[in-house]
Amino acid sequence: MTDRSTWSFADDRGRPAAADRRPSRVLAYIQAGATLWDHGICPEGIFGSGHDGAEPDRAKTGALPLDAVDYRGAGDGLDVETLLRGAPDLVVAVSYGHGQLYGLDTETAKYLEERVPVVVIDVGQARTLDQVSRRFAELAQSLGGAREPDATSGLDAARRRLRAVAGTRPEGLRVVALSPADQEQAYIARPQMWPELRVLAELGVRLVSPPDGAGVNWATVGWADAAALEPDIVLTDVRAHAVPLVEIAAPAWQETGRRARTVPWNPEPLCSPQAHARFLGLVADAVEGAAGD
Structure with a gap:
């Protein structure tokens, strides 16, 4: 939900993320970032999981313009300072249930949420693909993305x-x-x-x-x-x-x-x-x- 001065979005944990204005510098888990790009939102940065390495996995990045999107790294190389180096005003993460931010350890996720609004989309097996896609579409629309x-x-x-x-x-x-x-x-x-x-x-x-x-x-x-x-x-x-x-x-x-x-x-x-x-x-x-x- 947005108006001229505020922005908010209830994520799949049931938690509202809110800001004084609509976020424009989005940091996202690589899967979420590539999905948002297809919905008209270009993240300023992306990060991977423990499966990923020093370079972004091209199987996961879709059509993301990697020359314009900062890859923060993955696994043990991720800490709050690294994640926040691009001054993001929103983090979009995914979860496989239970609300845990995939790709981030618990302490890093906790400190991150203390610094910047976080939206978590559940991509776990309890959801249908249509449900997950609809949630990403709703989030993108709230951020100014256009329907196609x-x-x-x-x-x-x-x-x-x-x-x-x-x-x-x-x-x-x-x-x-x-x-x-x-x-x-x-x-x-x-x-x-x-x-x-x-x-x-x-x-x-x-x-x-x-x-x-x-x-x-x-x-x-x-x-x-x-x-x-x-x-x-x-x-x-x-x-x-x-x-x-x-x-x-x-x-x-x-x-x-x-x-x-x-x-x-x-x-x-x-x-x-x-x-x-x-x-x-x-x-x-x-x-x-x-x-x-």
Whole structure:
């Protein structure tokens, strides 16, 4: 909510962030910053998580103009002074539930909130992707971002296309989402725990779950067990800390006689209509190609 002299926004913890005027220098977690850019808001700075390094992960930055956005770093390199060096007047963070600011330790988050208004958007598995996207859109609008009707219509079209192509194979193509760990193991995603994967299932994509066992979001398996899931399409984690799938020497699904197609997947997706439409388009391309094999 805004007027001429004040600004406020209730975040997903139920806490209001408020300022005497609408913030214009936003510091954001990298996923949030890239999402806000798609909604017409350019953050002045971004920061990463413990998975990130000294340079921003290009799988997470989307269309952000990195020459104009200051990357503050990630992990142990983050402290309050580093985060505040650009004099931000708002911090936008994400949470995977319980309100904890992802990527920041508890003490750093506490001191940060004492210095500057903080908005936390919950991107955890309890939310649908539409809910998360709507919250980012509401925040961006409060900050002066403009609605883009074309982006919404493009997402609707991408959903219709994927539903149509998924329906061309009544038995469904087998789709596995994973993050390569090393030459021996892979992390197989449990589809019901990932909002963007649940959208694929709702549109008719047959996502294969790993066996029950340890791991809430991922099951850690050997590559032979991953190949035994017999994927037709593999959604592979392309974040910088994941091993590129092309570098995995063993085993290849081809050894089982299958020619699995691969689709780049960012498990920390940009929550904008444009970004989601692009991802659905890539999946639709793979489904069309695999269905024609």
